[in-house]
Amino acid sequence: MNCEKCQELVGELVDGALSPEDESTLTLHLEECLACSEVRNDLQSIVSFCQSHRGEYSAPPNETALWLRIRNVIETEVQLPATALPAQGFWSRWMSRSWELSIPQLAASAAAMVLIVSLGTTVLLRRWDNGAGKAPVATLPNSDAATRVRDRMREQQQAMDYWNHRVEANKVRWNQQMRDTFDRNVKALDETVNERLNELNRNPHDEFSEAMLNAALNDKLAMLRDFSDL
C-alpha cells in the first residue's frame, strides 16, 4: 500500500469503518510509515476531541436580545392577524428580513416615509379639490361607516400601545438625534391622523379621509415596530 491510498483510507480506519482485510493492510503500512501514522494520530485527535465534547454548546452573544427579537416577530404575527392579512406576503417578507441600518440611514428612511405620506396627501387633496378624486356616494349608512372607523382605531390603538411601550423601554438607550428623529416623525403622522379624524367627524362619508387615516395609522405602526428594535 502506498501513502496516497493509505491517507485515503485512514479516516475510515479512525471511524472503525474498514473491512478487516483493509484494516490489517493499512496497519502494516502505518507501522512502517511515520508520515502516515502521524496523519492517523492527528485525525484521531480531532475526531476524539469532537466526540468527547459532543453536546457542549456555545451561547449566542446576547441570549436575551435574541429572544426579544424573536418575540417581537412572533407577537407581531399573533397580535395583528387582521391587519397583517391583506398584506401578509409583503409584511412577512419585510419583517423577516435582517435590517442593519445606521442612524443616518434610519433617519433618511423615516424622513422619506414622512415625505411620501405628505406628498401623497397633497396630491390627493389637490385632485380631490379639483373634483378628479370625487368620492363615490357612500353606500353604507352613517352608523356603519362610523363604527368601521372606530373599530379600526381601537384595533390599531391596542397594537400601538403595545409597540409604544416597547419603544419607551428602548428610548433610554437612544441618543438625542435618534429621539428627535422619532419625535418628529410621530408628530407628523399624528397630525395627519388628527386632520383626517376631524374631517371624518365633519363628514363620516368621506372615504378619502378614511383611507388616509388608515394609511397614516399603518405608517405609524410600521415606524413604531422599526424603532422598537433599536
Added chain:
Amino acid sequence: MGAFEELYQRHNRRVYSLCLRMTGNVSEAEDLAQEVFIQLFRKIGSFRGESAFTTWLHRLTVNQVLMHFRKRGVKMEQTTEDGETPIQIVKGTENPNAMPVVDRIALDKAISQLPPGYRTVFTLHDIEGHEHEEIARMLGCSVGTSKSQLHKARMKLRGLLRQQKVKE
C-alpha cells in the same frame, strides 16, 4: 408565550451552536437561530412526536441553514468536479511541526476557515454524530460524496491546525 420562552431557553444554545458551526459566522448564526425559532413557532403544531423533539428541531435547524446556503448561492464542494484542490499527501519530512493538542478555540477557528461544504459535512458527522446515510439524505448527495467531503474536511482541518501552531 411563556411556554415558548421556556423552549427557547432550553434549546437556544444547541440551535445557535449548530448554526455557528455550519456558517462559521456569528451574525449569520444569530439571524439563522432567530429564523429557526420563528419557524419553530409556526410549525410546532406539525410536530407529531414521531421522533424526539430535539431531533426534529435539529432537522429544522439544518434545513434552515442549508436553505440559507442555497439562497446565498454557496457552492457545496463536489468530489467529481475538476479544479478541486487535491489533498496534499504528507511526506515524512515536509512539516516537522506536530499538530498541537486540539482545543475548542483552535478547532472552532479552523472549522470556520473550512469551505462551507466541508464544514457542513464535518459538523454533521464529527460534531453532531450523524451517519453518512443521514447526511446524504439531508444534503441530497450520495453517501460516497459525504464520505469524501468528510475526509477532505478532516485533512484540511489538520492542515489549518498545524498552520495555527506555526503562526503562534
